[in-house]
Amino acid sequence: MGGPGRAPTARRFRGILPRMSFARILSFLAVLVLACGRPAGPAETYRQFAAAVRQGRADVAWTLLSKESRAALDAAARETARRAPGVVPPSGAGLVIGDSAFGSRPLKSALVARESEDRAVVVAEVEGEGKREVALVREDGAWRVVIPPEALAGEGGGQAP
DSSP: OOOTTOOOOOOHHHHHHGGGGGHHHHHHHHHHHHHHOOOOOOOHHHHHHHHHHHHHHHHHHHHHHHHHHHHHHHHHHHHHHHHSTTOOOOOOTTTTTTTTTTOOOOOEEEEEEEOOEEEEEEEEEETTTTTEEEEEEETTTTTEEOOOHHHHTTTTTTTTO
């Protein structure tokens, strides 16, 4: 039988399992599945987005943007590439970072202010700056950051939300 320093034997496990009720095992497995399988909420999604932007990880930030924001960034990139061929790639993925990664400050907090079935507003505060509201939408079961049209038009100072 397994003594100190030895692996437990099948006989030992057979003695443990009957003591655990089937309901307790199912409850444990249900909690485990729910905890592991739950998609990120709006505040966590924005934290991931802000970290990706700060780290210059356009690929990650791009996946956390709404479809509408990605389409608008792609259109802006194509227009910019048309005006300056060979200087700017015709993909919005590079624009999502822009100059935001350089000198950006860490996110101090991101809290959900309002949330409905498919829309949310997160109040984000960056160290040394004021608070701002960021809109998110639920797409395909996951929260995505919305870049406001005025930021895409250049009024947002070239920085992602």
